[in-house]
Amino acid sequence: MRIVLGIESSCDETAAALVTGERVILAQRIASQDDAHRPYGGVVPEIAARAHAERLAPLIEATLADAGMRLDAVDAIAATAGPGLIGGVMVGLVTAKALAMATGKPLIAVNHLEGHALSPRLADPGLEYPYLLLLVSGGHCQILLVTGVGRFRRLATTIDDALGEAFDKSAKVLGLGYPGGPALERLALAGDARKVPLPRPLLGSAEPHFSFAGLKSAVMRAKSASTGPAGAGEGIGFSGNAAGPELAEGPDYTDADIAASFQQAAIDCLVDRTRRALAKVGPVNALVVAGGVAANQAIRAALEALASGHGLPFIAPPLTLCTDNAAMIAWAGIERLELGQSDPLDVAARPRWPLDPDAETVRGAGVKA
Ligand code: KG4
Ligand code: ZN
Numbered sequence: 001m002r003i004v005l006g007i008e009s010s011c012d013e014t015a016a017a018l019v020t021g022e023r024v025i026l027a028q029r030i031a032s033q034d035d036a037h038r039p040y041g042g043v044v045p046e047i048a049a050r051a052h053a054e055r056l057a058p059l060i061e062a063t064l065a066d067a068g069m070r071l072d073a074v075d076a077i078a079a080t081a082g083p084g085l086i087g088g089v090m091v092g093l094v095t096a097k098a099l100a101m102a103t104g105k106p107l108i109a110v111n112h113l114e115g116h117a118l119s120p121r122l123a124d125p126g127l128e129y130p131y132l133l134l135l136v137s138g139g140h141c142q143i144l145l146v147t148g149v150g151r152f153r154r155l156a157t158t159i160d161d162a163l164g165e166a167f168d169k170s171a172k173v174l175g176l177g178y179p180g181g182p183a184l185e186r187l188a189l190a191g192d193a194r195k196v197p198l199p200r201p202l203l204g205s206a207e208p209h210f211s212f213a214g215l216k217s218a219v220m221r222a223k224s225a226s227t228g229p230a231g232a233g234e235g236i237g238f239s240g241n242a243a244g245p246e247l248a249e250g251p252d253y254t255d256a257d258i259a260a261s262f263q264q265a266a267i268d269c270l271v272d273r274t275r276r277a278l279a280k281v282g283p284v285n286a287l288v289v290a291g292g293v294a295a296n297q298a299i300r301a302a303l304e305a306l307a308s309g310h311g312l313p314f315i316a317p318p319l320t321l322c323t324d325n326a327a328m329i330a331w332a333g334i335e336r337l338e339l340g341q342s343d344p345l346d347v348a349a350r351p352r353w354p355l356d357p358d359a360e361t362v363r364g365a366g367v368k369a
Contacts, residue, residue, distance in 0.1 A: 002075045002334060003020050003073065004075060004078050005063075005064075006328070007080065008092065008112070009080060010083070010084025010085060011048065012032070012324075013031070014033070015326035016029055016056070017327040017329070018330065021338065027066035027067035028063065028326060030324075041172055045087055045088075052087075056091060060095070071099060074103075075106075076106040078110050078330055079095070079109065080111075080329055081093050081111070081350060083113065083352050089349045107343050108336050110332045110336075114355060117133055117146055117152065118146075118149070118328065120133075121331070122327065129146060130146060130284050130285060131146050132278060133146050134270065135289075136290075139162050142154055142355075143155045143156040143277040149335045149341075154359035155281060156207065157209060158210040161212040161216060162212070164181055166212035166213075166266065167181040170184060170219040173219055174258060184259050185297070188256065189260075190254075190260075196258050198261050199215055208280065215262065271306050274287070278306075287306065287314050289303055289314075290316070300314075300316050304316075
């Protein structure tokens with residue numbers, strides 16, 4: 001039975017996990033840094049790197065203790081080597097290198113996005129390649145054809161903001177704090193999704209790309225229109241570039257209405273763009289969603305309906321495997337180990353690391369890591 005130690009430190013979660021080739025998560029621990037970043041309303045790279053450096057070694061020890069294992073019982077050490085905040089990635093990768101050197105076990109440098117992309121196969125043993133993957137996280141919004149380990153064809157990306165970023169920024173406008181996605185989803189339950197007219201950027205366009213900047217700006221406008229005097233909004237950063245419908249005078253939107261309307265607009269875009277990608281791609285075994293935003297129940301339900309309309313199984317990992325975690329990194333390590341792959345100890349950390357290096361640059365895309 002193969003066992004891989006996975007390490008994740010590319011953003012604001014310090015995580016370690018032990019996963020077997022039989023898809024058993026023997027132990028996993030996640031130390032969230034939410035409290036450290038909350039006062040700043042977003043992740044501060046220097047604070048993140050320092051927190052990873054302080055927490056990672058004891059976290060790995062505790063994870064091994066949870067599983068009742070010694071480090072020399074693992075078959076390989078897998079760590080996120082990018083993309084992400086370089087300081088944090090370096091902490092995880094250097095730690096993995098030291099452990100690999102000390103134990104003589106192979107090192108596997110994992111692409112964080114591949115961790116997300118393969119996580120549904122950890123959750124579901126029946127999921128075979130190829131599958132169509134919607135990868136929606138804080139930094140990414142892509143549709144990929146996944147044909148094997150390390151084999152991705154990007155069909156779509158965002159030309160501006162990632163979906164998680166749009167959730168987080170809209171949540172901030174609504175005063176929901178950080179991280180905003182889950183809080184916005186909760187608030188949306190109490191609102192009317194048809195109340196606030198919001199744009200659906202790129203809906204119906206030929207290529208299945210995404211755009212969320214205009215939607216986010218329209219949320220800012222709706223919030224200021226419903227609470228402040230007409231024309232207010234500059235103070236909260238309204239950029240004025242949203243191509244959305246005009247808002248009526250003096251609307252009585254609640255924050256819950258805005259949250260629900262935002263979420264529905266995002267879902268309409270996701271479903272339309274994914275439908276377009278399904279029409280462009282050849283036969284696939286399943287429609288799969290992964291990444292932090294895949295934790296959203298309304299999004300899961302809408303994609304499930306889309307998949308069933310195409311006669312496809314819909315697969316979404318459990319919530320704990322959607323947001324950043326080390327079990328998905330360990331699992332990507334297992335898949336690579338089974339193909340005989342490992343990396344030299346001088347492998348470099350990569351702040352940028354596209355899954356499909358052949359994908360063409362899309363105007364405005366890739367501005368954020
Ligand atoms: O994959 P992830 O943990 O980190 C990245 O690699 O980016 O994704 C984090 C993102 C954040 O933007 C967070 O607000 C969003 O996922 N998120 C959600 C939900 N849970 C997490 N967005 C919408 N609804 C949720 N329930
Ligand atoms: Zn992630």
